[in-house]
Amino acid sequence: MHKIAIILFPGSNCHLESYRAVKQAGLAPEIFRWNDDYQKLKDFDGYFIVGGFSYEDRIRSGAIAGRDPVMSVIKEQADLGKPVLGICNGAQILVESGLIPGLKSGDLGAGLAWNDHGYLNIWVRIKNEAPAGRSAFNNFPADHHFALPIAHGEGRWAVPAEVLAQLQENGQCVFRYCDVAAQVKNEYPVNPNGTMSNLAGVCNPQGNVLALMPHPERTADGQVIFESMRQYLEAGSQKLETGNKSRLRTQALNVQEKVELKKYKKSDKAYEFLVDLIITDNEAETLQVALDNLGYPQVKVSRLTHFEVGVDKKSADLTDELIRSGELLNTNKEIAYVDDRVKLKARAYKILVRYKDDFFGPAKLATLNNRLSLKSVKSVKQGVVWQLECKEDVWQKILASHILFNPYVQEAQLIAAQDR
The missing domain is CATH 3.40.50.880 (Class I glutamine amidotransferase (GATase) domain)
Known part of the structure; x- marks a missing residue:
């Protein structure tokens, strides 16, 4: 048998x-x-x-x-x-x-x-x-x-x-x-x-x-x-x-998607929320172990949740309302850095990953607009910022492995070089 x-x-x-x-x-x-x-x-x-x-x-x-x-x-x-x-x-x-x-x-x-x-x-x-x-x-x-x-x-x-x-x-x-x-x-x-x-x-x-x-x-x-x-x-x-x-009956497919990464640029009429966990980040630790298994043991990994929130006009009151809404973060275990990139590591390669069809951002927008009556919020885009501290050749190999993003369903943008 x-x-x-x-x-x-x-x-x-x-x-x-x-x-x-x-x-x-x-x-x-x-x-x-x-x-x-x-x-x-x-x-x-x-x-x-x-x-x-x-x-x-x-x-x-x-x-x-x-x-x-x-x-x-x-x-x-x-x-x-x-x-x-x-x-x-x-x-x-x-x-x-x-x-x-x-x-x-x-x-x-x-x-x-x-x-x-x-x-x-x-x-x-x-x-x-x-x-x-x-x-x-x-x-x-x-x-x-x-x-x-x-x-x-x-x-x-x-x-x-x-x-x-x-x-x-x-x-x-x-x-x-x-x-x-x-x-x-x-x-x-x-x-x-x-x-x-x-x-x-x-x-x-x-x-x-x-x-x-x-x-x-x-x-x-x-x-x-x-x-x-x-x-x-x-x-x-x-x-x-x-x-x-x-x-074998047929030959392997001879097609491959060419991926070119662009630099991320936030809209002038938008907040940038970088949300950091204050407890253990299991997702980042899992990626760390996976990279070890792939032969990259000297890489340090960290992760931030990223929101780009388009608004009519920025104000301190609106910032507070967005944080208190609970839609962008859980203040019991997360902290938000609004238009503040202090959590971006100078020595790390940084990549913002979003789904091409982002269903999560629009869902949060609907809640903010309809349930919480924050009508001045016009758009919400959700993603993840991965930060990897490693050598250039290792970074290129990790990018080529596509473990950080799948180019057929996700898009990735590099955080500007001057922030590295």
């Missing part, structure tokens, strides 16, 4: 139903925790990265786990043709690791952005849009569709148009959201999260790795995916020439 490693990171919480689904498909599941001996992973025939909130979604969903040492071994095993399935947070991890969509360089090639309808815990339908057996997880007729739940806040696929075109040409858009008549419609709730091209699940060019946002392990109808995984393993090299790279 083929052994499947159920991969758990700190915060993973879907392992029991995942274990059950794999077992019911006639495979032998075994829990594998992130802190076990990585070399043991080579003894497994396949891998299932389960859902949950790995590392509490610190930095962004999947960013830390996607660069965990465990994933380096899984990448090696995926290159041998072994099947790798990532569900929900597992899909986010596969994207952040670079396994999906599968750029030729192996670098980050996609993102999963915040849903345009917020966090969703609902039932949806998906259909198989690829020929049967195109991947290790869809060995059933094209157009087969079924209902299954989703439970995520960041599930909206974001890839450049040229990458999407290659995905479609390669048959990598395996699963799409559809209605009860199997019609793909770009409208809510058929497309529940506003994802491009109704994408629900994408495989790598070789077809042995699948990132799927809905949860097939939570419904009997979803067993076809796990049964396909078993059939793929039983067929061995007859499917995708397991372990023989020269016989």
Whole structure:
């Protein structure tokens, strides 16, 4: 019986139903925790990265786990043709690791952005849009569709148009959201999260790795995916020439997003809030550990929450009202520096990261305007300032790793050089 490693990171919480689904498909599941001996992973025939909130979604969903040492071994095993399935947070991890969509360089090639309808815990339908057996997880007729739940806040696929075109040409858009008549419609709730091209699940060019946002392990109808995984393993090299790279069905995608960082410039009619924690910053400490694991142990990390608040006219009273509102900070554990950059470290590289679709800033603006009647506030932009004290060559390598930001769903700006 083929052994499947159920991969758990700190915060993973879907392992029991995942274990059950794999077992019911006639495979032998075994829990594998992130802190076990990585070399043991080579003894497994396949891998299932389960859902949950790995590392509490610190930095962004999947960013830390996607660069965990465990994933380096899984990448090696995926290159041998072994099947790798990532569900929900597992899909986010596969994207952040670079396994999906599968750029030729192996670098980050996609993102999963915040849903345009917020966090969703609902039932949806998906259909198989690829020929049967195109991947290790869809060995059933094209157009087969079924209902299954989703439970995520960041599930909206974001890839450049040229990458999407290659995905479609390669048959990598395996699963799409559809209605009860199997019609793909770009409208809510058929497309529940506003994802491009109704994408629900994408495989790598070789077809042995699948990132799927809905949860097939939570419904009997979803067993076809796990049964396909078993059939793929039983067929061995007859499917995708397991372990023989020269016989893989398609070539890796040869596209990469070029990112140019601009310098941040605040609007003259806006406050700059730099919000600092006065308790332990777990997110900064997690990034510190992740950088250690990536081979950058001499980096000092700190973090500030950043708000750019556009107003009609600045005043001391308005500043006080914004602080007292509780929308921009929790004064029990945070302190705000308003138009005061004293917390920006002179010797650190500083980068402001925001989501391209910032749903949080406008939500705070609505509260300030409507519930608190602060009508003079005209805009709110929310982000994070990362400060890294390190050498120039290390800084460039960290930027290239994209651990600080995903350019497909986020934008980054450098704090001016004179402030470094």
